[in-house]
Amino acid sequence: MRKEVVACFPQWGNYSHAFKFLLERGFNVKYLTPPPITRQTLALGSKYSPDYVCAPFKYCLGCYIEALAQGANCLLQIFGACRLNYYGELAEQILRDLGYDFQFMNMAGIQWLSPKSIMENFKIVNPDVSLVKVAAALPTTLKMIEYIDIVEDYLRRNVGFEVNDGDFDRLYQQFSRDLDTVESRKQLKKIFKSYWQRFRQIPLNKPAKTFKVGMVGDYYTVQEPFSNYFMEKELAKMGMEVYRDMNLTNSIVHNKWRERHKVGKKYAKYNIGATATFTVAEALQFAKQGFDGIIQVKSFGCTPEIDAMPILQNVANDYNIPILHFSFDSQTSEAGVKTRLEAFYDMVAARHQGGKR
Amino acid sequence: MKKAYLGIDIGSISTKGVVIDAKNQIIASEYLWTEGDPMGAVKRLLKSLQKQIKDQTVQVVAVGTTGSARKLIGAMTNATVVKNEITAHAIGTTTLYPDVNTIFEIGGQDSKIIIVENGFVVDYAMNTLCAAGTGSFLSSQAHRLGVSVAEFGAIALTSKHPTNIAARCTVFAESDLVHKAQMGHKKEDIIAGLCKAVVTNYLNNLGKGKRIKAPIVFQGGVSKNIGVKKAFEEAVGCEVMVDPNGHLMGAFGVAVLAKQAGIERHFNFNVADLDFRTKGFECPKCANHCEIICVYQGNKLLDAWGNKCDNGAVRV
Numbered sequence: 186m187r188k189e190v191v192a193c194f195p196q197w198g199n200y201s202h203a204f205k206f207l208l209e210r211g212f213n214v215k216y217l218t219p220p221p222i223t224r225q226t227l228a229l230g231s232k233y234s235p236d237y238v239c240a241p242f243k244y245c246l247g248c249y250i251e252a253l254a255q256g257a258n259c260l261l262q263i264f265g266a267c268r269l270n271y272y273g274e275l276a277e278q279i280l281r282d283l284g285y286d287f288q289f290m291n292m293a294g295i296q297w298l299s300p301k302s303i304m305e306n307f308k309i310v311n312p313d314v315s316l317v318k319v320a321a322a323l324p325t326t327l328k329m330i331e332y333i334d335i336v337e338d339y340l341r342r343n344v345g346f347e348v349n350d351g352d353f354d355r356l357y358q359q360f361s362r363d364l365d366t367v368e369s370r371k372q373l374k375k376i377f378k379s380y381w382q383r384f385r386q387i388p389l390n391k392p393a394k395t396f397k398v399g400m401v402g403d404y405y406t407v408q409e410p411f412s413n414y415f416m417e418k419e420l421a422k423m424g425m426e427v428y429r430d431m432n433l434t435n436s437i438v439h440n441k442w443r444e445r446h447k448v449g450k451k452y453a454k455y456n457i458g459a460t461a462t463f464t465v466a467e468a469l470q471f472a473k474q475g476f477d478g479i480i481q482v483k484s485f486g487c488t489p490e491i492d493a494m495p496i497l498q499n500v501a502n503d504y505n506i507p508i509l510h511f512s513f514d515s516q517t518s519e520a521g522v523k524t525r526l527e528a529f530y531d532m533v534a535a536r537h538q539g540g541k542r
Numbered sequence: 543m544k545k546a547y548l549g550i551d552i553g554s555i556s557t558k559g560v561v562i563d564a565k566n567q568i569i570a571s572e573y574l575w576t577e578g579d580p581m582g583a584v585k586r587l588l589k590s591l592q593k594q595i596k597d598q599t600v601q602v603v604a605v606g607t608t609g610s611a612r613k614l615i616g617a618m619t620n621a622t623v624v625k626n627e628i629t630a631h632a633i634g635t636t637t638l639y640p641d642v643n644t645i646f647e648i649g650g651q652d653s654k655i656i657i658v659e660n661g662f663v664v665d666y667a668m669n670t671l672c673a674a675g676t677g678s679f680l681s682s683q684a685h686r687l688g689v690s691v692a693e694f695g696a697i698a699l700t701s702k703h704p705t706n707i708a709a710r711c712t713v714f715a716e717s718d719l720v721h722k723a724q725m726g727h728k729k730e731d732i733i734a735g736l737c738k739a740v741v742t743n744y745l746n747n748l749g750k751g752k753r754i755k756a757p758i759v760f761q762g763g764v765s766k767n768i769g770v771k772k773a774f775e776e777a778v779g780c781e782v783m784v785d786p787n788g789h790l791m792g793a794f795g796v797a798v799l800a801k802q803a804g805i806e807r808h809f810n811f812n813v814a815d816l817d818f819r820t821k822g823f824e825c826p827k828c829a830n831h832c833e834i835i836c837v838y839q840g841n842k843l844l845d846a847w848g849n850k851c852d853n854g855a856v857r858v
Contacts, residue, residue, distance in 0.1 A: 223829035415850075498751035507665050520610060521652075525668055528628035535662045 190214040190288070192310055193257035195245040196222050198408045199337070200433055202364035203329040204261075210368070211322030212311050217257040218365070219248050222411040226251055231515040233279050239484040240514055241405035242272050244412055249276060253285050259310055264293035265404065267459035267489060325370040327438045332377040334434040336360065339384055341429060345421030346395075348388040356383055396533050399471030400429040401464040401497075402482035403490045406513055407431050413482045413513060414522050420480075423530045428476070430467045431460065452496050461489035465496050472504035477533045479506060485514035507532060546600040548591070548809060549797025550584060550619065551630065551790075552576060552611035555650025555677060556763060557583040558793040559591055561602065566637060566798060570594035571790055580611035581618060581818050588814040602809040606630075606800030608792050610651075617837045617845040618818050622805040627792050632656050632663045634795025635759050638785060643755040646774065646782070647791075648744065648764035650677040655748040667748045675743035677763045679712050680770075683719060683736055687729060691767070694733060698769025701734035709739035709746070737769035741777050756780045761788035816840070825854035 192212070194204045196219040208216040220226075222244060230247025249260050260280075262273035273291030280287065290309045296302035300316075307314045336357070344353045360380045367373045398420055406412050408431060417427045435441045442463065446456060449466035456462050468479050481497060483490035494510060501508040509529050511522065544563060551558040553576060561570040572590040576583045606623035607616040608630035616624035635645050636658060645656040653676050657665040669676070684691045698704075705727045708714040715736070722732055758778065764770055765788040774782045787794065818839050825832045825848075834848040836856055846856035 220829075224831055225829040495751060501665075502751075502753075505664075510667075521668075524610075524626045524628065527626040528663075528666060528668075531626070531629040532663045532666065536664055538662070 188258065190259050190311060191217050191257045192259040192261060193217040193219055193249075193252040194261040194263075195219060195248040195252075196226075196409070196411075197405070198410070198432075199333055199361065200330060202361065202367075203326050203333065203433075205365060206329060206367060207319075207322050207326040208310070211319040211326070212307070212314055213318065214259065214311050217252055217255060219257075220251050220255065222248065222409070227515050233283065235275075237486060238275075239268065239403075239486050240412060241269075241403075241409075241484055242276070243515055244405070244409065245272065246276050246279065249280060250283075250285075253280070253287060258286070259288040259290070261290050261310075262292065264291075264295075265459065267487075269293075269404075269459075325367070325373055328370060329364065329367065329373055330433045330438055332373070333364070334432045336377075336381070336384060337432070338429075341417055341421065341427040343387070343389055343391070343426075344418070345424050345426070346389045346391040348390050352387045353384070356380070356387065360384075394537075396425045396477040396530075396537070397471075397474075398425050398427055398478045398480060398533070399467065399476050400427060400480055400482065401431065401467045401471075402460075402480075402511075403464075403484055403487045404431065404436070404460045406482045406484050406487075408433075412484070413511070414519060416480070416482065416511075416522070416526065419523070419526055420530075423526070425477075425530070425533075428471065430470070431463060436463070452499060453493075457489055457492045457496075459487075459489035461493040464490060464493045465500070468497050468500050468508065472500050472506045476506060477537065478529060479508045480511065480529070481508060482511045482513065485512045507536070544598070544600045545806075546595070546602045547797045547801040548602045548605045548619075549630075549793040549795070549800060550587065550605070550607045550609075550615055550621075551627065551792035551796065552580045552584060552607065552609040552615050553627075553650050553792075554610055555681075556789075557587050557609075558790050559584075559587040560787075560790050560793045560797055561591055561595055561600070562794065562797045562801070563600070564801070566801075568787065568790070568794065569598065569600065571787070571793075573789055576611075580614055581820075584615050584618065585814040588811055592811040592814070602811075603806040604800040604803065605807075605809050606796035606803075608796040613845075613847065614820070614835075614837065618839075619809065619813055620807060621800070622807060623796060623800045623803050625796050625799055628654055628656065628666055628668065629663070630792045630795035630799065631761065632658065632666075632795065633798055634791040634793075635761065635785075636661050637795070637798050639757065639759055639783070642757050642759050644752075644758045646744070646758060646760040646765075647762040648676060648740070648760075648770070649762040652676060653744055653748060653762070653764075655744075655752060655754075657752055657754075665752060667752065669747055675709070675740045675747065679715070680736065680740060680764065680767065683716070686716075686719070687723075687733065689729075689733070695737070695766070695768035695770065697730050698734040698737045698767075699772065701728070701730040703731055704738050705731045705735035707732070707735040707739040709742040715739055715743075734769060734773075737767065737773045738776075740764070740770055741773040745777060754778055758782045759788070760784050761791045763789050765789065822848075825849060827853040 192208045201218045205216040226247035229250050230243035234243045270293045277289045295306045363376050445463045445466035453465050557576045559572050570591045605619045605621040607621045608625050608627045647654045654668045681691045708718040760782045765784045821836045832849050832854050836846040837844045
């Protein structure tokens with residue numbers, strides 16, 4: 186008898202519900218929701234990673250090791266427009282050298298125009314995979330991602346103004362639990378509708394003028410809260426509305442890359458690689474909409490995002506909007522991040538007071 | 543009884559304190575080494591400040607703290623204002639120099655640039671992940687060359703041909719310095735070269751893309767180094783002002799903020815005689831292993847922090 190497949194994709198924001206649905210309903214294998222990222226995850230990942238690799242790799246590797254310890258035996262990695270393309274291969278080799286026994290589906294190795302290649306790779310997960318079933322599960326998966334992003338967008342803008350501390354967090358946890366029970370698209374829609382209404386009923390105490398801050402940055406760091414020291418939460422706690430365009434919906438479900446490239450063309454004529462063009466375009470849009478500040482978060486050594494920095498400064502000068510840059514590695518002092526965020530808030534408040542808008 | 547306001551800036555290397563009156567005049571000030579013991583340093587600081595104002599009939603009615611140990615000392619002194627050092631420095635400087643446009647600040651372990659327009663902070667940057675071009679780098683190199691940091695600046699001024707020293711990174715700078723010394727470069731040239739390296743590093747790291755406009759005020763402990771001041775003036779091509787109290791600017795700024803906050807709580811200098819202690823433990827409730835710090839006065843828990851989630855919350 187074959188061993189039961191337990192698949193796992195590294196922790197990344199709150200999307201594990203969608204991956205779970207796709208793997209369980211589409212690929213017909215068990216899915217292990219990766220354990221939440223902790224300092225232990227990062228310590229494990231850093232220990233076995235090349236020192237100069239970017240922090241997202243360290244998070245993923247740490248997460249794989251924790252997932253393997255919890256019984257996962259089939260790991261997945263996506264592809265990307267930067268070093269990410271090599272990360273699957275590198276992580277797999279490191280884990281094999283450590284002596285782990287597992288299957289690995291590296292999507293960077295799939296030729297997406299060749300059904301044969303797709304089939305071969307999907308069979309790594311489940312030898313009896315049915316493409317029809319995967320295709321049938323896909324629309325619901327994508328819809329789930331969209332719903333998650335809709336809720337999170339709302340959360341970012343409003344969590345700082347909740348009347349009762351923790352209202353949003355508590356409801357979000359329930360929402361998360363219910364997402365994991367979804368069996369059909371119809372049910373998903375029902376769950377979303379009921380929660381969406383409840384989210385919007387959470388009492389808020391929002392002043393007429395709020396400070397709006399836009400988050401931009403590299404794909405992983407901006408989307409995985411642990412890797413940016415829960416910055417969105419910190420900003421919200423100070424009473425700011427936080428906006429972020431970069432999410433799975435805007436990058437994969439509805440591919441906005443081309444559109445973003447057009448928007449940022451004045452500042453970056455050519456594609457600067459990975460998410461940097463996206464970063465520039467988003468920042469530009471935030472600036473045009475009269476935001477009070479922009480924060481760029483990136484992993485230390487992320488070259489495309491470094492390329493975006495001087496361009497962002499041009500945007501900052503042209504639109505008179507402050508931009509703060511953060512680089513994260515595995516040992517960033519939390520106190521330093523807090524100090525800069527506090528000063529950022531003071532600055533935004535002072536600029537407003539001084540009528541600099 | 544005249545009202546007075548106390549500001550304390552507890553940095554990694556030095557602890558600064560000022561007492562100001564209602565007109566923002568400094569009536570007492572102290573600057574001493576933190577020596578890795580912020581609470582002990584503040585006790586010594588308070589004793590000294592108390593001595594300086596004991597002949598005047600003043601009552602401290604508000605306390606502000608800033609610097610990297612601001613939270614700890616804020617709990618200890620029951621501060622009304624606990625502010626980050628970027629804002630504190632900006633407020634201090636704009637109070638004394640309302641026209642200032644650029645603030646250079648180099649402290650013990652960090653450095654910042656603050657851009658001011660019409661008295662308001664519009665942009666700032668703080669060094670990250672790197673100690674090059676900070677006070678602790680200068681003091682360790684001074685030690686290596688066998689001169690005291692205090693004479694460093696004066697020696698630098700005597701140099702006619704500053705030695706070029708790699709500025710990108712402290713490690714490079716240090717090996718470059720050793721190499722140049724062994725090659726026979728004069729000590730004063732090397733020292734002047736180091737001052738230049740600090741400035742180059744600072745402007746490359748923090749000044750990039752920033753609009754550096756006069757009037758410029760240079761402060762923080764390193765501003766006492768006249769060699770660095772001169773190197774700055776050469777690099778930016780205009781006068782760089784250094785206030786005689788430039789090293790106290792953070793403390794001064796947070797004292798002004800404490801005054802402006804309008805909350806009054808009578809402060810008693812006998813805090814310096816009370817027994818404070820901290821207790822750290824690792825929260826066992828999840829794999830985050832948050833390091834939680836509890837601050838006690840005697841057996842009374844004053845405050846606790848360090849937890850990432852509610853599981854590790856210590857209720858006061």
